[in-house]
Amino acid sequence: AQKITQTQPGMFVQEKEAVTLDCTYDTSDPSYGLFWYKQPSSGEMIFLIYQGSYDQQNATEGRYSLNFQKARKSANLVISASQLGDSAMYFCAMREDLEYGNKLVFGAGTILRVKS
Amino acid sequence: DTEVTQTPKHLVMGMTNKKSLKCEQHMGHRAMYWYKQKAKKPPELMFVYSYEKLSINESVPSRFSPECPNSSLLNLHLHALQPEDSALYLCASSQGLGASTDTQYFGPGTRLTVL
Numbered sequence: 001a002q003k004i005t006q007t008q009p010g011m012f013v014q015e016k017e018a019v020t021l022d023c024t025y026d027t028s029d030p031s032y033g034l035f036w037y038k039q040p041s042s043g044e045m046i047f048l049i050y051q052g053s054y055d056q057q058n059a060t061e062g063r064y065s066l067n068f069q070k071a072r073k074s075a076n077l078v079i080s081a082s083q084l085g086d087s088a089m090y091f092c093a094m095r096e097d098l099e100y101g102n103k104l105v106f107g108a109g110t111i112l113r114v115k116s
Numbered sequence: 117d118t119e120v121t122q123t124p125k126h127l128v129m130g131m132t133n134k135k136s137l138k139c140e141q142h143m144g145h146r147a148m149y150w151y152k153q154k155a156k157k158p159p160e161l162m163f164v165y166s167y168e169k170l171s172i173n174e175s176v177p178s179r180f181s182p183e184c185p186n187s188s189l190l191n192l193h194l195h196a197l198q199p200e201d202s203a204l205y206l207c208a209s210s211q212g213l214g215a216s217t218d219t220q221y222f223g224p225g226t227r228l229t230v231l
Binding site for chain 1: 147149156157158159161164166171172174204206208212217218219220221222223224225227
């Protein structure tokens, strides 16, 4: 079974600074995908970024980048130039393939608070 | 357009009521999902529909009954719920390609309170 670990229950960052949210994973599958989602207090889960296990380069999407270290089984999210609107819960997730479909396995999440 | 819509946004129901949650997507996705999320916890998968057929049921109690009328719509019928069923219910959809790049896009959720 796959497992995602997020060890930071909460993080603070000053506006305009960068912040790294940690994620480690465990899987025996050679092919896998890792995802980061943002969940503001409104509740919607917003897809941020995806990293495939065979991707040669770290994924980037605007201010979001993924620091993928395959040997260490880590997929940390880096948010550059933090904004007040970045305050939210952030989930790291891995796609688990089952016999008749797939599901996302989520970490416990990290609450990020951006200070002005 | 990566939009998944859910109605209602909020729902309060008694333990004897029957209600339904609705989810719609117009992205041509062939897989749709229901998740349940308790406060300050990650979402937990309930059901997966793949090509309009129920493919995964994560041992969900029968008081939750999913339905997929067509490839764009997903319903969750609720009956005789318990107060512990109060949660945020999230719908998601994905292309259902079966590849690791398959990305799930979520709706805004329905906040359910069972009295």
